[in-house]
Structures are given as structure tokens and as C-alpha cells.
Amino acid sequence: xxxxxxxxxxSGSLGQSITMSCTGTSSDVGYYxxxxxxxxxxxxxxxxxxxxxxxxxSGVSSRFSGSKSGNTASLTISGLQAEDEAHYYCSSYTTSxxxxxxxxxxLTVL
Amino acid sequence: QVQLxxxxxxxxxxxxxxxxxxxxxxxxxxxGGFSWTWIRQPPGRGLEWIAYVLxxxxxxxxxxxxxxxxxxxxRPKNQFSLxxxxxxxxxxxxYYCAREVIGLGSRWYFDLWGRGTLVTVSS
Numbered sequence: 123x124x125x126x127x128x129x130x131x132x133s134g135s136l137g138q139s140i141t142m143s144c145t146g147t148s149s150d151v152g153y154y155x156x157x158x159x160x161x162x163x164x165x166x167x168x169x170x171x172x173x174x175x176x177x178x179x180s181g182v183s184s185r186f187s188g189s190k191s192g193n194t195a196s197l198t199i200s201g202l203q204a205e206d207e208a209h210y211y212c213s214s215y216t217t218s219x220x221x222x223x224x225x226x227x228x229l230t231v232l
Numbered sequence: 233q234v235q236l237x238x239x240x241x242x243x244x245x246x247x248x249x250x251x252x253x254x255x256x257x258x259x260x261x262x263x264g265g266f267s268w269t270w271i272r273q274p275p276g277r278g279l280e281w282i283a284y285v286l287x288x289x290x291x292x293x294x295x296x297x298x299x300x301x302x303x304x305x306x307r308p309k310n311q312f313s314l315x316x317x318x319x320x321x322x323x324x325x326x327y328y329c330a331r332e333v334i335g336l337g338s339r340w341y342f343d344l345w346g347r348g349t350l351v352t353v354s355s
Contacts, residue, residue, distance in 0.1 A: 158340065173338070213341075215340040220295055221281040
């Protein structure tokens, strides 16, 4: 099962909004609502920020939101803050009964 | 407070077996509604799901690794373990244990993670 496709990097200025994509196929992102997003700071474990495409865990800022259209899921971060600078990974369950992750997007806050 | 803590072999020789344990505190691994999972991350690269075990002992493995994997749960010790046989340099990674929440129509996301442990395969 191939990994999901994420842009290697995105950037945005403090206070602005950014959206990053996660492209899969009709066998994973396009088939299931089991799409999640994780934030990972250097040398830290990933942190869950979105699950089931659009849901935020308790304690995660409302500045983070998720969506999906067809085979592509998206993560939007509004009101960018310096602490948002991190790597972001998406994941999806697949019809092959396995879980795949994207290659990750590095977010730079300018 | 629920915590997960990995431990195990930090340096493994090629062709040998990698063994890791995840000690769980604050929740029983016998509780329903969760799977107990291993995920790894090669240095500078992305995440890879490895396997999970349920409180019942049922397991699921990444098909690309299945032939070399064994995951198990130890209810008295409140921990779960992973073994990877015939390791190569490609198995060098930070290995994370994590908890997956299984709800009605909702799963395949990991709400709690250990800090991770680096396993290096080298002679």
C-alpha cells in the first residue's frame, strides 16, 4: 500500500491561515472517514489533532480543522502561531485492511 | 493520568530479533474500546503502522511486515510487546507504542503515544 501524498513543505505568516493537503485513492481517503492528522515537533512523539476527518480531540485548539473532498483530505490552521511550526502527518485506513500515513508536511511560520 | 513507556533493545545486530515492551499506566490493557499499537519512524522519515493487539489477544499486522512480526499482550503486567525477527538496517527507527480508540463507527486514530525508543540495527 503506497503512502498518502503530502506536500513536503508549506509556509505562512503569523496570524494567517494555511491549508495542507493529503491525497490518497478511492481505496483509502476516498473510501473511509478514518482520516487523522498528527502534529510532530522535533524529537517529540506525534500528537493527535484531528480524527475521523473533522473531529478535534479535547484540548486541541479550534484553529485546527479538517475536511475531505473525494480522495483528498485537508488540514487548515487559522491564525498561525509560532508554536504551530512542526511536521504534520495524515493517515487513513485502507481497503487492504492496513493503515497508511502520508510522508509528512513541514510547516514553517514566517 | 494515562502513560505509555517503551523499553527494549536499543542496538540489534542484523538477522537477530528486536524486542520491545510498552508499559501502560493509568488504564488497564484489559479495558475494552482500545487497541494497543506499535508505530515506527525511520530517522528523518515518516510514520509506519506496524501492528496492534486487542484486549482479547486478537492481532492485526502490517502486511508488508507480517512474516517477521509478533505482538502480544500481558494483562497481569499491564503491558504489550513487539518482536521483529530477521532485522536489517531498514528496521532502524524510533519505535512508538500508542493507544487507538475504537468507537462506534470511529477508529484508526491514536490519542496517546509513548515518547518513543530508538532501535538501531548494526553489526
